[in-house]
Amino acid sequence: MTTQWNAAEGRIETTARGRGVLSRPRLNRGTAFTREEREELGLVGLVPPAVLTLDQQARRAYQQYTAQPTDLARNVYLTALHDRNEVLFFRLLGDHLDEMLPIVYTPTVGRAIERYSYEYRRPGGVYLSVDAPEDVERALRAAELGPDDVDLIVATDGEAILGIGDWGVGGIDIAVGKLAVYTAAAGIDPGRTLAVMLDVGTNRQELLDDPLYLGNRHPRADREAYDAFVDAYVTTARRLFPRALLHWEDFGPANARRVLDRYREREFTFNDDIQGTGAVNLAAVLSGVRASGVPLREHRVVILGAGTAGVGVADQLRDAMAADGLSTEEATARIYGVDRHGLLTRDQDGLRDFQVRYARPAAEVAGWRRDEALGGVPLAEVVARVRPTVLIGTSGQGGAFTEEVVRTMAAHTDRPIILPMSNPTRLAEATPADVLAWTGGRALIATGSPFAPVEHEGVTYRIGQANNALVFPGLGLGAIVAGASRITDGMLAAAAHAVADHTDPDGPGAAILPLTDQLHETSVAVAVAVARAAAADGVARETVDDGIGDRVRAAVWHPVYRPLKAV
Ligand SMILES: NC(=O)c1ccc[n+]([C@@H]2O[C@H](COP(=O)([O-])OP(=O)(O)OC[C@H]3O[C@@H](n4cnc5c(N)ncnc54)[C@H](O)[C@@H]3O)[C@@H](O)[C@H]2O)c1
Ligand SMILES: O=C(O)C[C@H](O)C(=O)O
Ligand SMILES: [Mg+2]
Incomplete structure (x- = not known):
């Protein structure tokens, strides 16, 4: 069976017939x-x-x-x-993005991952096993995609899903x-993407003991086997799909x-967290x-939770402060990590x-109050001493920004910037309602x-979502359209500035980030900025000129039924 997009004819061509058509989500239109x-x-x-239109189908769905x-x-249901x-x-998702994004993505995706082995209906993606690295190529080829057919692969090993930890094979749902x-x-x-589960085992005993658990039933592989397996994945994916962006998640x-450090200088790759x-x-x-102002x-x-995300955040703030006139040392000294x-x-x-x-x-910090049970200087003391103007949470500790912490911070700064970034919802370091009240x-x-x-006091405050979903889609689109060979720091900074420029934070209660109804336009703006930055950094293989905005828009895939021809 083959199915191909024939660009010259502007149609999908397939040799599939009968139930073979209905069982393929990419072909099926019911x-x-x-x-x-x-x-x-x-x-x-x-x-x-009866023959229905897509509109009618969408209403029924x-x-x-x-x-x-x-x-x-x-x-x-949506899966x-x-x-x-x-x-x-x-x-359907596009028509109701505000309502459905929290269902297919954060926070509900976290619940779906915890329940993966129970709610399982059909496989979704490619499952690679650390126990059979020799099968990596066979499994990636089973997707029936050629060397020019894949733009993007999202892979996870399921060890740090959102803030909920190790969920083994269920992690495929985040990809x-x-x-x-x-x-x-x-x-x-979507026909040019792959979701990959790198199943290296799980350390969650509850999963290992569960007869219905669908992943490899053993503890996570040791470092040697892990590295060899990840390398088999990268090498094989690169050989089969030379232009695909390799995205790492959770x-x-x-x-x-x-x-990331092993591959970022030599591969077209990106760690979202x-x-x-x-x-x-x-x-x-x-x-x-x-x-x-x-x-x-x-x-x-001050950043609470100096892990994968927290230090990623610190690095980009440091570089941006350095670009704003500080030395790297001065910028680093303005950032306090609390773990x-x-x-x-x-x-x-x-450490x-x-x-x-x-x-x-x-x-x-010799004179600062220590908490011996904690083994160091607690957040409240850091906030009292440092008087931060920005407080960021990437700790996965729900409620960690207590009233005391927030009030202390707010006593020393007019407009405290407070970003509880942990997911899912119950792990947010504070709720917006509390922070506004305090x-x-x-x-x-x-x-x-x-x-x-x-x-709050007669003003409606809109809450922007400081989620990497404002960045990775546009970053990917821009990098793909530019034919980038790397994701550079310049491309990331350009994405950040494009998101900020797409926001109007002035006025009472305004959100400091674009809202979900702006997600598509924001992503396109990010893509254009990223493509330009790729060219400026010398990693673009396609032309990036004044027509880049049009090219980015033309590359956007829309959910419509395209002409279909049996061949
Ligand atoms: N908003 C976003 O776009 C976004 C993106 C990535 C991660 N996150 C969230 O950030 C959180 C962390 O994710 P990660 O990938 O960095 O995980 P991680 O495990 O790499 O980092 C978490 C860090 O928090 C520390 N920590 C644990 N308990 C703590 C405590 N009581 N006080 C202070 N620090 C504590 C850990 O030691 C670790 O260093 C998750 O909840 C995740 O959902 C949000
Ligand atoms: O997945 C998300 O919602 C954001 C982030 O990548 C996370 O791990 O929490
Ligand atoms: Mg993540």
Whole structure:
């Protein structure tokens, strides 16, 4: 069976027939097949007689969706639709993005991952196993895609899903969810993407003990086997799909940065939690800078949770402050990392290598209050001493920004920028309603998970989502259209500035990041800026000139039924 897009004829051509058509989500259009198509494709008698339009199908699907009793059921419904009819799925998602993004993506995707082995209906993506690295090529080839057919692969090893930890094979759903966002936000052609589960085992005993668990039933592989397996994946994916962007998602802190550092200089690759999160956070801070009127180089930043995301955020803020006139040392000194044993200090045991550059000299904090149970200087003391203007949460610790912490911060700055970025919703370091109440409405807030607007003293505050979803779709689209060979720091900074420029944070209660109804336009703006930055950094293989905006728009895939021909 082959299915191909024939660009010259402007149509999809397939050799599939009958149930072979209906079972392929990329080909299937169910009751929307025309009579002619039914004849040609051997579908006569396999679908009920009426011929519906995509509009009608989308209305029916929406009714089915709203009849689902819970968010998890809505997620399962949409996954099944995705697996049945891709165009209809993306049409429905696009029509109701505000309502459905939290269902296919953060926060509900977290619940779907926890329940993966129970809600399982059909495989979704490519499953690679550390126990059979020799099968990597066979499995990637089974997708039946040629060397020029893949633009993007999202891979996860499921070790650090959102803030909920190790969920083994269920992690495939975050790769699928990210791809859905790539398409819904930036119009990445879903037929040119792959979701990959790098199954290296799980350390969650509850999964290992569960007879229904669908992944490899053993603890996570040791470093040697892990590295060899990841390398087999990168090498094979690169050989089979030379131009694909390799996206890494939700790797644990011991591997995320190591893997990125190993490949970023020589591969077209990107870690969303480190780089995408860094860029969206920088966008929120830039927007906060505009609203507060305080230049970036004068801010003091405290980050709770100096892990994969937290240090990614720190690095991009440091570089942006350096671009704003500070030396790298001065910029670094304005950023305070706080982790599970309090403020990062150089005399601490067990610092991760990527944390060391933000650790403070012990002498600097000699007089600061320590919490012996914690093993260091607690957040409240850091905030009291540092008087931060920016407070960021990437700790996965719900409620960690207590009233005391927020009030102390707000006592020393007019417009505190407070970004509880942890997902899913219950792990947010604070809720917008609390932060607004504790700061008398002065805080500039954005959160990782979606929050409803908040009423405070007669003003409605819209809450922007400081989620890497504002960055990775446009980054991917821009990089693909530019034919980039690398993702450079310049491309990430350009993405952050494009998001910030697409925001209007002035006016009472305005959000400091674009809202979901702006996600598509923001992603296109990000893509154009990223393509230009790729050219400026010398990594673009396609022409990037004044026509780049048109080329980016022309590359956007739309959920419509294209002409289909049986061959
Ligand atoms: N909004 C976004 O776009 C976005 C992007 C990436 C990650 N995140 C969120 O950030 C959180 C962390 O993700 P990650 O990938 O960096 O995970 P990670 O495990 O790499 O990092 C978490 C860090 O928090 C630290 N920590 C744990 N308990 C703590 C405590 N009580 N006090 C201070 N620090 C503590 C850990 O030691 C670790 O260094 C998750 O909730 C995730 O959803 C959000
Ligand atoms: O997936 C998200 O919602 C954002 C981020 O990548 C995370 O890990 O939390
Ligand atoms: Mg993530």
